[in-house]
Amino acid sequence: MNRLERDLSESLKRREPPPGFAERVLAHTFASEKPGFSGWQWLAVAALLVVMVGGVAFVREHRRQAEAERNKQQLMVALQITSSKLNRVQERLSVIQQRIIELRLEQ
Amino acid sequence: MTKADFESVVREQQGMVYSIACNFFHNTGIAEEIAQDVFLQLYESRLSVETGAHCIAWLRRSTVHRCIDMLRRSSFRNEVQVEVLPEVPVDMPETDPFLQERLRRLVASLPETPRAVLVLRFGEDMDAAEIGRTLQMPVRTVWSHLQRATALIREKASHFLKENDDEPVRTRP
Numbered sequence: 510m511n512r513l514e515r516d517l518s519e520s521l522k523r524r525e526p527p528p529g530f531a532e533r534v535l536a537h538t539f540a541s542e543k544p545g546f547s548g549w550q551w552l553a554v555a556a557l558l559v560v561m562v563g564g565v566a567f568v569r570e571h572r573r574q575a576e577a578e579r580n581k582q583q584l585m586v587a588l589q590i591t592s593s594k595l596n597r598v599q600e601r602l603s604v605i606q607q608r609i610i611e612l613r614l615e616q
Numbered sequence: 617m618t619k620a621d622f623e624s625v626v627r628e629q630q631g632m633v634y635s636i637a638c639n640f641f642h643n644t645g646i647a648e649e650i651a652q653d654v655f656l657q658l659y660e661s662r663l664s665v666e667t668g669a670h671c672i673a674w675l676r677r678s679t680v681h682r683c684i685d686m687l688r689r690s691s692f693r694n695e696v697q698v699e700v701l702p703e704v705p706v707d708m709p710e711t712d713p714f715l716q717e718r719l720r721r722l723v724a725s726l727p728e729t730p731r732a733v734l735v736l737r738f739g740e741d742m743d744a745a746e747i748g749r750t751l752q753m754p755v756r757t758v759w760s761h762l763q764r765a766t767a768l769i770r771e772k773a774s775h776f777l778k779e780n781d782d783e784p785v786r787t788r789p
Contacts, residue, residue: 513770514738520719521739526634526651527644531627534652538626538659539619 622659625671630655632672632740633679639735640683642724650686654678676740677750684728722769730765733758 617625633654638647657678658671723734732751736742742750744758751758 513766516715516719517723517734517738517769518741520716521639521723521735523631523635523739524638526630526648530634530648530651531630534626534630534655535623537652538622538656541656542659
């Protein structure tokens with residue numbers, strides 16, 4: 510090592526930072542730390558999401574089944590009304606046929 | 617990296633990070649700012665400090681790259697004017713604060729890459745291979761930068777630094 514290199518080594522030797530520097534670095538670093546989730550917090554969030562998605566799916570299925578049941582009831586009522594109407598028509602036709610037969614016999 | 621690990625690294629390596637930045641810019645305020653940023657980056661990167669050597673290498677590399685980035689972005693490039701430095705006394709002691717100050721300013725006036733090489737070589741006492749790994753350049757390039765930088769400093773300092781290995785007392789020509 511020549512003279513210039515020795516002088517450079519002496520000039521650029523390690524310098525200590527000002528007092529309290531480490532404390533300021535630590536305070537600044539921890540202050541700027543963004544709140545993050547730990548492992549169990551992520552697990553809780555995932556469980557909550559599963560429950561929410563499952564709940565939404567359950568409610569939708571429940572609503573779909575209720576709608577189907579309501580439609581079925583309405584169809585049954587409609588069939589019953591139709592059936593009673595047909596019975597009444599059938600009865601009237603029978604009366605008319607009986608009346609025609611009686612008129613023909615009278616003639 | 618836990619908070620305790622980080623705190624330990626800051627306390628142990630603050631001098632190294634601060635010195636690299638301080639020697640690079642010859643400015644304590646900027647050195648503090650850069651050191652702060654480097655440690656914050658270390659903490660946010662969640663680097664696993666498996667070995668102390670790994671952590672030191674990461675800190676050196678990050679500090680030098682941050683210094684170079686800041687130099688490229690800012691107006692610090694021409695902040696140090698060698699011509700306006702104070703005159704040095706004729707009879708200088710072996711450890712002369714004027715000479716050291718002048719050399720520090722000369723180093724801080726160099727272009728970014730040779731400056732980084734000089735700071736790592738003489739400030740951190742790293743060999744060419746280590747500097748090459750840190751700055752991601754071939755060893756031959758490191759040697760080239762070293763030779764050119766020392767030649768430039770010798771030339772700029774020729775009027776106040778008489779280099780003579782056999783002559784311990786330096787005098788102005």
